Amino acid sequence: MEISNTGATISTKVLSLSWNGEGKRRLKEIYQGSTTLWSDNKGVKKGSQVSLSQSLTFGNATLDFTFDKNFKTGSYTFTLQLFVGQGNNQTPYTVSCSVGW
Numbered sequence: 001m002e003i004s005n006t007g008a009t010i011s012t013k014v015l016s017l018s019w020n021g022e023g024k025r026r027l028k029e030i031y032q033g034s035t036t037l038w039s040d041n042k043g044v045k046k047g048s049q050v051s052l053s054q055s056l057t058f059g060n061a062t063l064d065f066t067f068d069k070n071f072k073t074g075s076y077t078f079t080l081q082l083f084v085g086q087g088n089n090q091t092p093y094t095v096s097c098s099v100g101w
Helices: none
Strands: 011-019 026-032 035-045 050-057 064-067 075-084 091-100
Touching: 011 026, 026 050
Parallel strands: none
Antiparallel strands: 011 050, 011 075, 026 035, 026 064, 035 050, 075 091
16 A cells, blocks of 8 residues: 655554455454564454554555465455544545455
């Protein structure tokens, strides 16, 4: 996800990941490189907000996601939302990508 901005640096510690189909699958871990940003053995349902251990600064970043079970072969659209602000004043920034395997 790349967001260009001028002025103040924008960062967030809150994000959510959704996908079409595979409703019973749960997100278990989020990494940036070798750094674990979030982990939960039980996992969370798609679309749930999670709080990261470190802030992500808007720009270019690659995030890796781990799920509780392997997804079945098919085509999926993953939607990532980053939330800036607190409480009812959060502004979501959204990006989607389609993946098939």
